[in-house]
Amino acid sequence: MWHRACARSREIVDAAESLDITGSYRDQVFSLRYILGHMIEEYARHNGHADLLRERIDGSTGE
Template identity: 75%
Template structure:
């Protein structure tokens, strides 16, 4: 698989621009994981951190699930990788965890996110509410937050990938 990263059009409308940048960052994370073995994808960044590329992908599957299912449309299917006893379970990868499963779960959550967001305008309010303010979010806020979330974690992915095999790049 070769990941094609496409920068958003420089003159796109607001929604296309937000969706374009979100997709760009999704593609960047996939690109950072490309060509590595399961073992390499499970390699932690540096002790004592357990942060790995596979853990980042599992985390972003949970983030997509949380914002576009639970918050946006009010559907709460529950977490995939974490639970009350292990709230950071998405980052706790084991020898039994595979890239095929993590990637498939992440991609399924991205497709659900796209489908759910398609039913909302940028100013439409979410069904779920903020835990701190009890206010709903508009889709524009959710898109902006997701871009920020991916951008931050893609910075982590840069460093982890360089540690794993020396590969660098934007």
């Protein structure tokens, strides 16, 4: 399901003429640029959480 969602997201971004196009959600307007930036932030946050959990499990830390 995740792979299908990623593929669909890539199709939407590839079809966009500009990162400045907008869409609305719950009466708020967002640009594609804002959405992509937000998704990068969310992935970074969750990857950080996963890394903390992994460190607690195996004890190894990054450099």
